[in-house]
Amino acid sequence: MVRRWYAALGFNVLLGIPAVIPLWMLWYIAATWAHPAPEENDGLGVVVALFGPLVAACGFLWWAANRPLARRTHLSQSQYWLLSLLGMCLPTVALFCNTV
Template identity: 50%
Template sequence: MTPVAPLALNLLLGVPGVVPIWLLWYLVSNWIDPAPTENDGMALWLVIIAPVLAFYALLWWFPNRALARRTPLTTRHYWLLSATGTLLPTAALLVYAP
């Protein structure tokens, strides 16, 4: 199995991963510098974000764990390639968004 399989898998998983990554960015940005109109508190956001992140983490972890055992890549290279592949769709949206 070539290193193309982990990259392709994580590119596909990175497309729905845009939502949890955006939610994390929104949570952190409002925690650091809250908007004046954001007066509901952070508890509501944690109720929304926790299930979404847990679902996506499981969706990402199980296929990657299974594929990591079958690739010729070292552990470090596999997980670096996986993280990069997952973040590429979000990076593409940031670069090419109007």
């Protein structure tokens, strides 16, 4: 069914639209870890406890959706997963660039 690289890219761009929220959460955790704001004195544990399960669930669903497609393409495994990761991040990068 899916033999071409652009079909896999399009599928992952569509998966990347709802993935904007978990990717933003990962960015927030990384930004809070490096330079916490003075008014955020609850620590990073609260942020990870709230955002962690959602990010992990979205990552698992992304992996589970791409695993069958990875075997059907003509790309190697490393090429497919890199293309999938870049395709999933494309809507988030476009949103970040649009807000600047």
